Amino acid sequence: MSTNKNDQAHEDNFENLEEALGRTEQYIEKNQKKLTFIALAIIIVAVGIFAYQKYYKAPRELNAQAEMFQAQRYFEVDSFNLAINGDGNYDGFLDIIDNFGSTEAGNLASYYTGISYLHLGEYQNAINYLEDFSSSDFILSTLAKAAIGDAYMELGNNEKAASNYMSASTFNTNDFTTPIYLQKAGIAYELTGNYKDALAAYETIEKDFKKSSEARDIEKYITRAKLNLK
Structure with missing residues (x-):
């Protein structure tokens, strides 16, 4: 069946x-x-x-x-x-x-x-x-972003300058250009009165890029940002 x-x-x-x-x-x-x-x-x-x-x-x-x-x-x-x-x-x-x-x-x-x-x-x-x-080329993309930051700094738009410098610092992290753009971002942040983000940028240089030229005197930038935070 x-x-x-x-x-x-x-x-x-x-x-x-x-x-x-x-x-x-x-x-x-x-x-x-x-x-x-x-x-x-x-x-x-x-x-x-x-x-x-x-x-x-x-x-x-x-x-x-x-x-x-x-x-x-x-x-x-x-x-x-x-x-x-x-x-x-x-x-x-x-x-x-x-x-x-x-x-x-x-x-x-x-x-x-x-x-x-x-x-x-x-x-x-x-x-x-x-x-x-x-461009998919990290170097050219980084240089372009940083140059935009420079142009905004010259125009007095420090907020946009800082934003572009920070973008440039993250495109292709390395011991040469990254601390340069972090320092530029920190300075631009200070000019806008944003000492918190400025301090963060400077402390990143101190912590992660100790051998860079920017790290040699970064302590004075950190001190200045901390004083303005109070």
């Missing part, structure tokens, strides 16, 4: 499976054209992405790097106006941003432009271009 029930259950399962397969086949037959279009669309998108990367994006990247070469040379010798605006024969960083903004070179041009404006004393322009820059 039990065997008959099992056989019947197996037969029912096979029937259900055949019925499901039949429905699937009917759906495919009924929607074959639509499914074909979907499959073709996926293939076209994949081919399009490959073609875009190989035949459009990669050549533009190389072209942008070549066009930016002279501007980089001007930047290296502190000819910041020529680096930004070009010399009439070669493009400046602003031209690279306009013409190749979607490339890595165009993104890097935003960094160069921001640093150039910082040196020229055009601090708001420096902030604008440095904030447009983004």
